[in-house]
Amino acid sequence: MGFSVDYSCSLFYRTQSASKKTTIFRSVNATLVTLSFITLLGVTIIIMCSLRNFSTPNLSFRAGIDFHRASIRGRIHSRKENYKEESFSGKWVYDQTYPLYNASNCPFVEPDLSCETNGRPDRAYTHLKWQPNEYSLPVFNASKTLSKLENMRVAFVGDSMGRTQWESLVCMLMEGVTDKQSVKKLKQDGNIKRISYLGAFFSNFNLTIEYYRAPFLVEKGTPLKGVSDRIKAAVRLDRLVSSKFKWQDAQVLVFNSAHWWTPKKIFDKDSYFEISGNINISMNIEDAYELALKTWATWIKQNVNPMKTRVFFRTYEPAHWSNDISPRSCSLHTNPIYPVSDLEGQFGKLSNILEKVVHEMKYNVTVLNITMSSGYRVDAHVGSWSTSPSILDCSHWCLPGVPDTWNELLFKLLNLQQLKTSLLTAHSVLGK
Known part of the structure; x- marks a missing residue:
């Protein structure tokens, strides 16, 4: 026409x-x-390519990409845009293939966390798997993961919860090893609750999994001379923990720090904050935490090569105490409880600070959000099933248990194949 x-x-x-x-x-x-x-x-x-990039962002490890996975809000930040990505919300479901290992067969589990060995009668808490709302966690395959981790170092840096995650990962990986004797304990230097270093070496894979104790991530020590006698210790907000050069070159770094940032752990122990050699007795915990994280962030940007190392920061894990006075008590349950309440208190503020600092880093750091999923698990704490049953513990977790899920989420976000490719590229570029 x-x-x-x-x-x-x-x-x-x-x-x-x-x-x-x-x-x-x-x-x-x-x-x-x-x-x-x-x-x-x-x-x-x-337009279609742009939409695709926003809906399924490339979270693989690449130098120059600075996506930052936020904490409580489950968002990813880029330099120019904020957009929602896969949420960390979900629920716990029964799975008969769990647990992933038997604590009594793993020599790396500290006795206090082996609840079944210590007489816990129920087993339901070991058969729960985290099911996110927007995706499915892949089945953890220890043998394949070991192969992909060959010739690497994975280091956890933080408080006792970081130590528990280290124990969990070592036990998970040992399920893929035929000769258990080939997994060696590296030198330890004291009581496990105060130990500064733990290590497991998978000799058949030249793989080292390490833990460095650093509850504040920054140094804590005796104050300088001339301060009041009532000040027994100083948290040095401008000095990163001294072990930093030991874990600096690990291929995977997982940080955590929150549970020690409380009045009970600081002020009640006559500790105060120090900056540039000067004690500040009026600084609140939130401001101090932000300064400590900025010290950490600055050091990471200046000293950790993003072409050779993937950096994670894990959010806090809720405790489930019934009160906060001594002696503390906790209600012991046998099932998860929904919804989670009281997550926006002290630790909620610290999580927001963590999100802010990571977003401002302009560096490839992934925030591993485990707060909500762990918050449901009032059934999974040590409780009275430790080697000292008269002392309740509703902060730490039974193994196997919730910390295994932290590691499953870690490997969901960690693309090992692309990490290996990046390492090979870095060695080629740097001539090493």
Whole structure:
């Protein structure tokens, strides 16, 4: 039929000359339509690619990409945009393939965390698997994970919860080892609750899994001379923990710090904050925590090579005490409890500070959000099933148990194959 403008032209131009003009006009019009279609198609492709990038961002380890996974809100931040990614909300479901290991067969589990060995009668808490709302956690395959971790170092740096995650991962990986004797305990230097270093070496894979004790991530020591006698210790907010050069070159770093940032752990022990050699007795915990994290962030950016190391920071794990006075008590349960209450108190503030500092780093740090999932698990704490049953513990976790899920989430976010590729590229570029 043709375009209406062409039909109008035929009414006015009857001569041969008009016919030629019409032909030219139609040719030009067709060209314009074709160009318009190509332009529209190009714009459409650009928009679709942009939408794809926003809905399924590439979280793989690459130098120069600075996506930061936020904590409580389950968001990812880039330099220019904020957008929602896969949520860390979900529920616990029964799975008969769990637990992933037997604590009594893993020599790396500290006695106080082996609840079944210490007489806990129920087993339901060991058969629960975390099911996120927006994706499924892959089945953890110890053998394949060991192969992908070959020739690497994985280091956990933080408080006793970081130590528990270290114990959990070592036990999970040992399920993929035929010769258990090939997994060696590295030198330890004291009581496990105060120990500064723990290590497991998987000799068949040249793989080392390590833990460095650093409850504050920054140094804590005796104050300088001349301060009041009532000040027994100083948390040095501008000095990162001294073990930093030992874990600096690990291929995977997992940090945590929250449970010691409380009045009971600081002020009640006559400890105060120190900056540039000066004690500040009026500084509150939130401000001090932010300064400590900024010290950590600055050191990481200046000293950890993003082409060779993947950095994670794990959010806090809720305790489930019934009160906060001594002696503390806790209600022992046999099932998870929904919903979680009181997560926005002291630790909620610290999580927001962590999110802010990581977002401002402009460095590839992934915040591993385990707060909500762990908050449901009032059934999974040590309780009275430790080697000292008269002392309740509703902070630490039974093994196997919740910390295994932290490691499953860790490996969900850690693309080991791309990490290996990045390492090979880094060695090639740096000539090492």
